[in-house]
Amino acid sequence: MLTAGGKSSKLEGKPVQAIDRRISVAPMMDWTDRHCRYFLRQFSPTLLLYTEMINAAAILRGDRSRLLHFSAPEQPLAIQLGGSDPGQLAQAARIAEDLGHMEVNLNCGCPSDRVHAGAFGACLMNTPAVVAECVAAMKRAVRVPVTVKMRIGVVDRSRAGSTAAATDAAQRFDDADMADLLAFVQAIVAAGADALIVHARKAVLGGLSPHENRTVPPLRYDVVSQLKTMLPGVPVIVNGGLRTTETVVRALGTYDGVMIGREAYHRPELLGELHVALHAGNSTRAVDPAQVLEAMRAYASREVAQGTHLRAITRHMLGLLSGRPGARTRRQVLSRNAQQGGSVDEVITAAMAIAEIAA
Numbered sequence: 001m002l003t004a005g006g007k008s009s010k011l012e013g014k015p016v017q018a019i020d021r022r023i024s025v026a027p028m029m030d031w032t033d034r035h036c037r038y039f040l041r042q043f044s045p046t047l048l049l050y051t052e053m054i055n056a057a058a059i060l061r062g063d064r065s066r067l068l069h070f071s072a073p074e075q076p077l078a079i080q081l082g083g084s085d086p087g088q089l090a091q092a093a094r095i096a097e098d099l100g101h102m103e104v105n106l107n108c109g110c111p112s113d114r115v116h117a118g119a120f121g122a123c124l125m126n127t128p129a130v131v132a133e134c135v136a137a138m139k140r141a142v143r144v145p146v147t148v149k150m151r152i153g154v155v156d157r158s159r160a161g162s163t164a165a166a167t168d169a170a171q172r173f174d175d176a177d178m179a180d181l182l183a184f185v186q187a188i189v190a191a192g193a194d195a196l197i198v199h200a201r202k203a204v205l206g207g208l209s210p211h212e213n214r215t216v217p218p219l220r221y222d223v224v225s226q227l228k229t230m231l232p233g234v235p236v237i238v239n240g241g242l243r244t245t246e247t248v249v250r251a252l253g254t255y256d257g258v259m260i261g262r263e264a265y266h267r268p269e270l271l272g273e274l275h276v277a278l279h280a281g282n283s284t285r286a287v288d289p290a291q292v293l294e295a296m297r298a299y300a301s302r303e304v305a306q307g308t309h310l311r312a313i314t315r316h317m318l319g320l321l322s323g324r325p326g327a328r329t330r331r332q333v334l335s336r337n338a339q340q341g342g343s344v345d346e347v348i349t350a351a352m353a354i355a356e357i358a359a
């Protein structure tokens, strides 16, 4: 297969592995780095993990090994790219595929001003033709699936006139909004998008902070389920506000998958609970936090020996046993001891002692 840059893909002749998209962890900037992903993987061998958004241009001009490095146990792993230049995205997608990423996802949902200024992220929902070109270019470049993560719509503060008017428009979803949404998804599906990941709320561009854009516009699962009905045959993954095993399992009755963001980070045991719920027939047992800590001890020892700061790993583990007795003390142990230069053994052993008390 001839692709971007004219070279043939390393996957040529090899079958592309099918992906189980039922449960995935959302791309989260500064959170889902490789250490976080390794940690989350301990809770389920099957869930699909996503990288943080990585700027396609940075991959082409920057330090690829730092931006794209991951370890084999993180698989199945998808990369999320940010960008709006079809050629750059195609090249970056090719590089990611060659390194073993199992899916390439395009960010059309991030509302941050920095991303907006770079003309990518959620503002791309205003330009379906550009996104279609990007998807088509990436599809030509790689064999792994190309997916799009999006909102149900965007409201531009500058067009709405004020932040208040924009926020007000973000509360509504009318026929015109549905027409815009359909035009967008039809364009990208026609360009070859293999799945849509839909954050079930609008984004406000230029008015709300990224945090507010994840809380203020209301969740409209009804819109995503309508989309699912209108697009038979197109995998639709729902995202936004799903926090319990019951709601996720129920959502799987409607959608092809559920993407979980903040709750997976703050309460990773949810991922273990879901693994048990979905694989009950295989006598799967809930993950033992002590086993997770033991796996992380081995991982952290290897990483620290190669120069990683222990705190870069333990900062992602603070959600372990969240809500159970001892969680607060263990958070302090993981965070303070790692910061104060404790060894891997000291830090993890202290955290394990607390985990045992909690058990």
Ligand SMILES: Cc1cc2nc3c(=O)[nH]c(=O)nc-3n(C[C@H](O)[C@H](O)[C@H](O)COP(=O)(O)O)c2cc1C
Pocket (backbone or CB within 6 Å): 026, 027, 028, 029, 030, 031, 052, 053, 080, 107, 109, 110, 149, 199, 214, 239, 240, 241, 242, 259, 260, 261, 262, 263
């Ligand atoms: C700290 C943080 C960083 C995020 N970074 C990204 C990102 O890089 N790319 C992206 O598509 N979404 C990003 N998001 C949005 C999440 O992927 C997800 O869509 C959102 O949190 C809603 O899902 P949730 O309610 O399950 O958290 C981020 C969210 C958070 C909390």
